[in-house]
Amino acid sequence: MSGDAIIARLRAAIGTDQVLEPAVAGDRYRADFSGANPCSPRAVVRPTSTTDLVQIMRICSAAAQPVVVQGGLTGLAGGATPQPGEIAISMERMSGIENMDADSMTATVLAGTPLETVQRAAAAEGLMFPLDLGARGSCTIGGTIATNAGGNQVIRFGMMRNLVLGLEAVLADGTVVTSMNRMLKNNAGYDLKQLFIGTEGTLGIVTRAVLRLWPRQDSRVTAMVALQGFAQAVALLRLAQQHLSGSLSAFEAMWASYYDFVIANIPSLRSPFDASHPMTVLIEAEAADDAANHAAMERLLEEALEQGLIVDAAIAQSERDVSRFWAIRDGIGEVRRLIKPHCSFDISIAISAMPGFLERVDGELAAAFPAVRTLVFGHLGDNNLHLAVTTGHADDLPRLNDIVFAATADAAGSVAAEHGVGVLRRPYLHHARNQVEIDLMWRLKAALDPQGILNTGRVLPAATAEGAAIDCQGNS
């Protein structure tokens, strides 16, 4: 069917102003936050309801018209960036909170609702929605479900998968799967929501969700500690999980390669320590009682000092200190501007395999590129490492990717821990998953989207070899 014919049909079905042609849509829908490979969609459709979306998918399905789904466009893997010939479905008009149930501690929300809107609505009820990440103001609940978003509190609350109780999704053929479970325990049949969490829109389009909320925690205690190395950090992690029990909400490890670089290069940052240390960890605990929370953190640090696990420690005495500590961890945003061009990795590795992995990567990178610089930090408790690697030369980026991903594969790690696969990680998926797994993913794709019109070209490697678009800048 011609583009004009489809657009006319979509307009007739859901209204003229819900369907934008590229010239009208402008740049907004041409790329996600990675900025890689921007491309104008054939049209942008903006459903206001599940009913609209059903009509859209029936029309696209009948015409075998490929679509790409867009939430807040804050992804870093190119997944929401249109590919030639696709129609973009923007979920921005399906925004709003349908229901806040304080007794059941659930929120029912539309997929296009920004994360921060949900966080605020929960707070207004004395509750908390614990998913949190930098893009909170723009990223949508649907997007965080589709990508199984992580962030800073995963060690305590898990990823988005653990925070979704139920959802509604529209399949490629327009079928509405309404599975709005509100209970923590429900084993009545297959847990179908799992098909739509973390599958990046390739199996269905999430339209609504039931989210799990927690009581708000009024006390936060944040500490920065200096350590002599990785083994001490691992021992400290276990001690922190014991002492802070279920209150431990962040355990952010920064190797000296990262820590010293951001302190030296970002003028606004101040370290709480005078000396440089092989490793620094930001620890945070949230609880109800401020005195008890502080006492637990102090007991932890005393015990860690006694055991020789840490060499220095600072507990934030004010909100300003908390911000100062987190600013060092969040310096990665600035790093991205300071060391262009670079490859930025979002990998995960079992903790026991990390030392070997890092030693190998350091060795191989240094052998291949004597002037290489590798900054390492990560959510240690979640097995998630972020590496920023640069030689100063864009030509070296593919080789840097190959070295790091090969080591990741040999450590049985993941090439996409929390940022998703999208388009940019897709050529590397086989480093993290075997062929039987990939075949089984294709079996699911074929069962749910036999024409392959939903976010095709994302996540799943092509059946045949192909030259995928790789953009090292954007894949952080």
Add this chain to the structure above:
Amino acid sequence: MSGDAIIARLRAAIGTDQVLEPAVAGDRYRADFSGANPCSPRAVVRPTSTTDLVQIMRICSAAAQPVVVQGGLTGLAGGATPQPGEIAISMERMSGIENMDADSMTATVLAGTPLETVQRAAAAEGLMFPLDLGARGSCTIGGTIATNAGGNQVIRFGMMRNLVLGLEAVLADGTVVTSMNRMLKNNAGYDLKQLFIGTEGTLGIVTRAVLRLWPRQDSRVTAMVALQGFAQAVALLRLAQQHLSGSLSAFEAMWASYYDFVIANIPSLRSPFDASHPMTVLIEAEAADDAANHAAMERLLEEALEQGLIVDAAIAQSERDVSRFWAIRDGIGEVRRLIKPHCSFDISIAISAMPGFLERVDGELAAAFPAVRTLVFGHLGDNNLHLAVTTGHADDLPRLNDIVFAATADAAGSVAAEHGVGVLRRPYLHHARNQVEIDLMWRLKAALDPQGILNTGRVLPAATAEGAAIDCQGNS
């Protein structure tokens, strides 16, 4: 193919003594713990490795021979009970811990390993595997994965789904899906393990798993509190989640219908309270520091008293007290013997819908059966209610089921919260899931087991109406 021919082929493939004929196998493999509809399998095969199981499934697949998978046979839903003509695959010889990684806090285990074996191995490393349920000595890890087992600590650690990082499964055609992820964060492609968790062996047979461990918690504080009603219990739940933060590990609510009955009828039980109260709750918190843990519980109870949420409270002063408190909660085992015949329900309902649900059920049951007795208790924080209902007459059981499940459906609840669907709950699945959901489950079943040889007749309702075997005694 004749039974003899298949048995000969299986023996040739995996060894004669791995294949038992019914006369040799005896009663052991004829029914799960429900005891409902016992049936001898055509043969019992006992693989000792994934390779054995691949051979078994290739042979059965080639012959379109249906199989039933058996773990510890402790299920209550009839799922592991053979149906006529099935071969039983017992996982009992695939037992053992392959790897304990204390730094990564993971255990890699074979599917036939008893839960208690894993708990003990974790404890030996100063760690904890938090799944816990009465059948811990017999139930297997594979079975707890297949049924997404729950238990007493779900409020803190989640169900089995949250405790499995990776797994290996064998599909109906003998394909081995090895997806042994060890990381908390891994978004590299579809999370295939979800296909095998809670699907009760209908999509594949779990052979190995990577489990998540936690640091051991040395302090446990247990309290029993008396309340004036449900609204107070809900307010107390939220207060407990605030005050005990992440330490809250159990919140077991007992209505007077249950509490007063077990105190009156089980001679070994002693209530810590003199009077009868509309509701009693057992609260438990686990943490590292005993003094701080007790202080937090005391602060919680003081605050609850001040707010008028509780009317009486007792904190366990000894392990003997802890056992006494839990014995009241666990009195349900004895109840099953005391009030035969009865229907026993394992349902879940959003908390805000519980009062309306209970009022309706009480009203309809009393109207239909003036002499009805309904005992109610449950894991309130998990939305999970257990009801035991009896009129004293077996003839009334189907009607009792209908009344309770219809009310569950109207409250958007689940007919199978933690015990699974199996065979016994299968006729009621449509009360908890809509037709589009059931169709989608079938689409998955067809994609993974096109011949329908794996645990067929479990979970999924038949495409056409049928008279399913219902056994009210066994379905608790």
